[in-house]
Amino acid sequence: MSNVPADLKYTNSHEWVRDEGDGIVTIGITDHAQELLGDLVFVELPEVGANAETGSEIAVVESVKAASDVYSPLNGEVVEVNEALADAPEQVNDSAYEDGWLFKLKLADTGALDALMNAEAYTAHAESEDH
Amino acid sequence: MDQKTILNESHRAMGARMVPFGGWDMPVNYGSQIEEHHAVRQDAGMFDVSHMRVIDLKGSDTTHFLRHLIANDVARLKEPGKALYSCMLNEQGGVIDDLIVYYLDDTWFRMVVNAGTADKDLGWIIGQSSGFNVEVSPRRDLAMIAVQGPNAVAKTLPLLNDEIRDSAGTLKPFHAAWDSSWFIGRTGYTGEDGFEIILPENDAADFWQKLADAGVRPCGLGSRDTLRLEAGMNLYGSDMDEETSPLEAGLKWTIALEPAERDFVGRKALEAKLAEGKLKTFVGLLLEGRGILRDHLPLFDGDKQIGEITSGGFSPTLERSIAYARVDADAPEQFEVEMRGKRLPVRKTKITFVRNGKACIDL
Numbered sequence: 001m002s003n004v005p006a007d008l009k010y011t012n013s014h015e016w017v018r019d020e021g022d023g024i025v026t027i028g029i030t031d032h033a034q035e036l037l038g039d040l041v042f043v044e045l046p047e048v049g050a051n052a053e054t055g056s057e058i059a060v061v062e063s064v065k066a067a068s069d070v071y072s073p074l075n076g077e078v079v080e081v082n083e084a085l086a087d088a089p090e091q092v093n094d095s096a097y098e099d100g101w102l103f104k105l106k107l108a109d110t111g112a113l114d115a116l117m118n119a120e121a122y123t124a125h126a127e128s129e130d131h
Numbered sequence: 132m133d134q135k136t137i138l139n140e141s142h143r144a145m146g147a148r149m150v151p152f153g154g155w156d157m158p159v160n161y162g163s164q165i166e167e168h169h170a171v172r173q174d175a176g177m178f179d180v181s182h183m184r185v186i187d188l189k190g191s192d193t194t195h196f197l198r199h200l201i202a203n204d205v206a207r208l209k210e211p212g213k214a215l216y217s218c219m220l221n222e223q224g225g226v227i228d229d230l231i232v233y234y235l236d237d238t239w240f241r242m243v244v245n246a247g248t249a250d251k252d253l254g255w256i257i258g259q260s261s262g263f264n265v266e267v268s269p270r271r272d273l274a275m276i277a278v279q280g281p282n283a284v285a286k287t288l289p290l291l292n293d294e295i296r297d298s299a300g301t302l303k304p305f306h307a308a309w310d311s312s313w314f315i316g317r318t319g320y321t322g323e324d325g326f327e328i329i330l331p332e333n334d335a336a337d338f339w340q341k342l343a344d345a346g347v348r349p350c351g352l353g354s355r356d357t358l359r360l361e362a363g364m365n366l367y368g369s370d371m372d373e374e375t376s377p378l379e380a381g382l383k384w385t386i387a388l389e390p391a392e393r394d395f396v397g398r399k400a401l402e403a404k405l406a407e408g409k410l411k412t413f414v415g416l417l418l419e420g421r422g423i424l425r426d427h428l429p430l431f432d433g434d435k436q437i438g439e440i441t442s443g444g445f446s447p448t449l450e451r452s453i454a455y456a457r458v459d460a461d462a463p464e465q466f467e468v469e470m471r472g473k474r475l476p477v478r479k480t481k482i483t484f485v486r487n488g489k490a491c492i493d494l
Contacts, residue, residue, distance in 0.1 A: 067425065
């Protein structure tokens with residue numbers, strides 16, 4: 001099984017969420033997701049200031065194999081995007097949880113974080129999908 | 132249950148990600164498809180292509196039969212070992228499969244067909260062979276390894292036995308050499324120099340390991356696809372199929388209409404289509420912006436749909452997205468692709484984007 005850090009939250013559509021405090025979260029796709037996709041060659045990110053709704057399409061990651069939508073795990077406003085991915089989308093493959101982050105949200109409701117999966121639940125979910 | 136090639140365990144031991152492909156359990160990559168692609172363009176890579184089917188055709192009517200069966204003309208093959216690329220057509224002029232056929236002698240030809248179509252092909256070939264003195268033998272006892280790249284020949288030759296090394300070392304492109312059990316063609320599907328080696332299954336795992344030890348990088352089907360796309364080589368099932376004429380898939384060069392009296396399967400349908408005119412053209416496309424062209428995306432000139440992408444993807448060599456498309460003959464030099472509801476500009480190019488490690492188009 002791929003790397004699933006214990007300090008992050010997860011969605012069943014394979015996004016991860018890091019609580020940065022002050023209502024800000026960082027979002028990316030999991031190591032498991034990047035493994036399934038293969039080498040990423042293009043990432044389409046939202047505009048800063050865009051409104052993100054839970055479960056809505058917010059970004060696109062394209063690998064050599066396929067294009068895949070990224071869904072917003074939470075409601076909020078996009079406050080920063082990872083500009084470096086425009087020239088180096090492979091950072092998502094090499095470092096899914098650090099250099100490969102996609103965007104940051106200012107949450108409408110920080111309580112919503114509690115509804116997301118923890119590492120243990122996500123690991124079980126990813127394994128169940130593999131079978 | 133997907134079939135496994137004799138190298139299945141070797142792939143797993145080398146860290147392959149396995150996927151189903153044409154009824155087979157095959158490696159798609161061994162970590163990074165892009166690094167595998169670059170290894171073939173810059174050094175040497177190897178592919179397990181044992182899922183493809185070798186078919187031997189033997190008998191006094193073999194030449195006569197193949198001149199009936201396939202759209203290219205084996206009478207063009209004069210030198211033993213010379214290879215020919217051809218389509219095998221149905222009576223409607225659609226493509227049953229594309230294949231390579233090698234001329235060994237006047238009573239023996241060796242054909243290599245695609246994995247996903249192998250059983251269909253074999254049924255068709257046997258059906259067509261009635262009345263000809265020809266024996267059709269699928270060689271499921273043979274494995275096949277493609278070694279490709281500028282250093283592929285140099286890295287492979289020292290690993291061959293003495294008997295075949297000398298003849299393999301002097302092979303011209305599109306020619307093959309063989310001994311009692313091994314068969315080596317200077318052919319490939321990447322646009323680079325190299326060999327395709329047909330060998331007994333029992334020799335395959337050992338040879339694969341020796342190639343790896345010699346610095347030949349294991350490569351999966353993922354890089355095989357981006358390499359062939361850059362090299363201007365069609366993929367059966369994407370660029371042409373039984374509903375598609377080779378005349379609209381960039382394969383007119385493989386149709387031998389001369390001599391006029393050779394009556395191959397599909398000839399009448401092709402002649403009718405040529406007489407009718409209005410053929411679509413098969414072109415290369417370069418995406419002018421960011422994003423990735425994918426199979427089946429529609430193409431527009433203003434409001435009018437003028438065609439569709441047949442194969443698309445990312446070119447690791449050009450670091451741009453490229454594709455093949457079937458479009459109206461009067462399509463302009465530039466038009467648009469529709470991708471996730473958005474229109475993006477594309478430019479027509481030739482089909483060959485990269486050959487021998489070098490870009491063939493201006494970006």
